[in-house]
Amino acid sequence: SQTIHQWPATLVQPVGSPLSLECTVEGTSNPNLYWYRQAAGRGLQLLFYSVGIGQISSEVPQNLSASRPQDRQFILSSKKLLLSDSGFYLCALIGRTGQGEKLFFGSGTQLSVL
Amino acid sequence: KQEVTQIPAALSVPEGENLVLNCSFTDSAIYNLQWFRQDPGKGLTSLLLIQSSQREQTSGRLNASLDKSSGRSTLYIAASQPGDSATYLCAVRGLMEYGNKLVFGAGTILRVKS
Numbered sequence: 001s002q003t004i005h006q007w008p009a010t011l012v013q014p015v016g017s018p019l020s021l022e023c024t025v026e027g028t029s030n031p032n033l034y035w036y037r038q039a040a041g042r043g044l045q046l047l048f049y050s051v052g053i054g055q056i057s058s059e060v061p062q063n064l065s066a067s068r069p070q071d072r073q074f075i076l077s078s079k080k081l082l083l084s085d086s087g088f089y090l091c092a093l094i095g096r097t098g099q100g101e102k103l104f105f106g107s108g109t110q111l112s113v114l
Numbered sequence: 115k116q117e118v119t120q121i122p123a124a125l126s127v128p129e130g131e132n133l134v135l136n137c138s139f140t141d142s143a144i145y146n147l148q149w150f151r152q153d154p155g156k157g158l159t160s161l162l163l164i165q166s167s168q169r170e171q172t173s174g175r176l177n178a179s180l181d182k183s184s185g186r187s188t189l190y191i192a193a194s195q196p197g198d199s200a201t202y203l204c205a206v207r208g209l210m211e212y213g214n215k216l217v218f219g220a221g222t223i224l225r226v227k228s
Binding site: 032034042043044046049051057059088090092094097099100101102103104105106107108110 | 146148150155156157158159160163165171203205207212213214215216218219220221
């Protein structure tokens with residue numbers, strides 16, 4: 001079965017600093033990968049998704065970027081963090097199960113920009 | 115553009131009650147619908163997946179139904195327990211959606227009092 005690794009679990013960064021969040025997956029090949037953000041008191045927002053190596057689609061124009069250098073690696077980056085980048089960042093993939101194709105989530109990174 | 119609405123936004127019930135959470139979507143051309151649970155500060159856990167051709171799915175005390183033509187799904191929780199307290203989200207995947215993206219509702223915050 002597929003596994004999603006996200007780290008760190010918690011991150012505190014000053015405004016203007018760079019960001020790199022890494023997501024790696026196991027137990028699947030060529031998955032569709034997703035970055036979501038959940039701001040405090042708000043719903044789940046899709047930021048980026050990737051259907052293959054080097055293929056990135058952006059849902060919301062903003063201060064962030066994503067890259068997929070390897071099949072099972074998805075990276076979320078920023079050159080200069082803003083206060084509004086604070087939130088809970090979740091990596092996800094579509095995986096095949098006996099019941100059908102499901103969306104699975106990693107454990108998330110809580111980012112606080114101060 | 116698909117929109118997903120969940121009612122109620124919050125629900126507080128005494129232990130042992132049966133309860134229903136509602137999810138509605140505007141575009142009936144869906145591939146599947148998924149219900150998730152999220153505990154505070156944690157990632158999302160998939161509860162039930164209903165394919166567009168299915169009417170319902172069951173897992174333990176949980177039963178999810180789907181009425182695609184009316185754009186509705188319900189999650190039924192039998193004999194609620196304090197451990198069921200969490201946020202419940204539904205998400206739909208469009209039929210011909212590039213990237214197989216899911217659209218999420220804002221969630222229902224459930225509190226089960228002992």
